[in-house]
Amino acid sequence: MANESFEREWYALQTYSGYENKVKRDLEQRALSMGMEDYIFRVLVPEETKVDESKIDKNTGKPKEYQEQIFPGYVLVEMVMTDQSWYIVRNTQNVTGFVGSQGAGSKPAPLLPEEMAGILRMMNLSIRVSDLEVNIGDTVRIIEGAFANMTGNVSEIDYEKHKLKVDIEMFGRETSAELDFDQVEEF
Template sequence: MSDFSDSTPEIRWYIAHTYAGYENKVKANLEKIIENRSLQNVITDVKIPVRIITEEPKEDAVSAADEAKAEDESDITAESDKKKEPKIIEEKIFPSYVFVKMIMNDETWHVVRNIRGVTGFVGPGSRPVPLTDEEVANIGELEEQTVINLSYKVGDSVKITAGFLKDAVGKVAEISDDKKKIMVIASMFGRDMPVELGSDEVTLLEG
């Protein structure tokens, strides 16, 4: 372990490496130690950077058997009109890493390093290296990004779920880079026409 007695007592962000799957446990245990030992003035924040991923739902096909069992068509229509909510997932941007904002000294080094699941700090040899201001800013930008995982791709058949073309069927012709807008070729006025829609305004038709 390096001697930190000659270092400037400055609060900086450092990165602790953990075993795979231990990130949340390390964060929870470290926060508990900080509270129990009143270390809030030297270890001020613990983070696991995550991004939000939105997975668009797939359209459930109504089978012939289900239709036969239905008492009337209104039940089927009411069921088909129910729009599924997109699935929201948190994804770790840097798996196996926990970010700690702290004053690095012998005491705080031992506190973090001795938590079960921590294998060490990021840095050459045994001396942790703090993140630069630019690196901290870049991580913040990554956290603010929302990733959209669509259930469909170009060429897939989709059902439009909103707007004046609701319930119409078309094919995906184009998907924007940010996956927020799509172009669908749908039948209007007796001909195929391109329609720009929000990516959440269609669902994939399976089968």
């Protein structure tokens, strides 16, 4: 298994335009069915929320919001690059290749961490992933940010965005803080 990395890194996949969400679903399903959840982690179709001022939502009276792809024809995958994970990803239907691959069976170069950090921030997703295992009502200690060293109870969990809401008591009142998984630890 030459050229294998055991580090979790982000890679960009080229797809047929219009098939990005299908590739995401198919790749997530293949990772599950082939037992590769420890090698293929997050699959993203980079999108951002746009507002169309010319269309008004009849229910809210506000301009309609919609999702627009940031990089049409591309899907991002967070994975550990092994021969097997590389094979599964590149042979997923509608994937045309990896960005940064020189061809002839060579493994692709991962995206730079600062590139990925910007994309994830734009999508309002967590940059780092934690193996945090908590449930609503559990007590956690905040280890990073404005509320560092405080404890609170988990009130909401968003597994897709890797965020949670923690209720903290401050000055005799309960305050809710939205935090990334990696900003807290189990208490």
